[in-house]
Amino acid sequence: MSLPEPEVVSLGCRLNIAESETIRTLVAHRDTVVVNSCAVTNEAVKQTRAAIRRARRDRPGAQIVVTGCAATIDPASFAAMPEVTRVVANDVKLRPESWGGTAAAPTVFAGHARAFVEVQNGCDHSCTFCIIPQGRGASRSIPAGAVVDRIAMLVDAGHREVVLTGVDLTSYGPDLPGAPTLGMLVERILRHVPTLRRLRLSSLDSVEIDPRLFEIVTGEPRVMPHLHLSLQAGNDLILKRMKRRHSRAQSVALVERLKSSRPDIAIGADLIAGFPTEDDAMFADTLALIADCDIVYGHIFPYSPRTGTPAARMPQVAPEVRRDRAARLRAAAATRKAAWLANAVGTVQDVLIERPGDRGHTAHFAEVRLPSPSEPGSIRRVAITGATDTHLIGTAE
Structure with missing residues (x-):
């Protein structure tokens, strides 16, 4: 009797999704569930x-095997759960021997239309709210040759879109010979994998976008017109207390430059509501940033105090105030997104079709619903006939 197929539950970031696919091959043909955990907020730990x-x-x-950031930061508490068989730390979770094997097989993303490729891991920064460096360690980069080979294999396997992932993606390169930048890596990928149709970037630290990356993002049609920026706040004093390395003015100026060079680019951003010491005026600056940076994809977090971080020792904003401010940020971002989607009605968009075939995403990452299914993984020209507050409606040509 054959064993049930293994299951990998991936929580949190796109990097976890990329790693989960490798883990899936390492636990093949075993009656195993791997929970690849997230620790970015207390809520993420509860979800784990x-x-x-x-x-x-x-x-x-x-x-039941638990890995990922939450399990790495607090392994004892997860090992003590009666449901858990064992805990595997982040730094060894991609090693075959951690799963009783000897070699990792090349993987494709069988359950995803797009493939996620890790190019960087870890973080050398010390944002006062963030516990992730404790789970991921110091920044380190994957050599460009290995990244190109991986992407070429995925494209040969049928993937038409690849997403570059990392904990601090824009810190790519200084630990490698010649200190390449992320822009140089993207340029090399595009040159050496000419059959790659769509390349997308995960979250970027705006202050680290190098000139070559800016030029490629704004001028290369195979790089998707969609950037997600790690902005976090719109008030300079709060940014300073977060130990971020950019100002509000720099965020606004970057988006203005991006839109001047590529007017259709869609902007997403991480924003934290209710960071310690944030008063009403400081919050108003962050709320206004949604309009000032034309944010149509708001990834909003109410601040979550994480034990062991400097921000957890700062004067806290009341939980109900944090929740209310997060709701106001989400509402403002949702209003802006709805108006942006409405403006797409009447256009024709290239849509990457996703399972089960009746939905997909445009180059700008707007979700599209289709009345009749198309082949998952294909890119179809779709006439946009309508829009709701959350997605587009279209018909494949």
């Missing part, structure tokens, strides 16, 4: 624990 309990209920005979 809920996923572990759900996995035990659904697969009572399976091994």
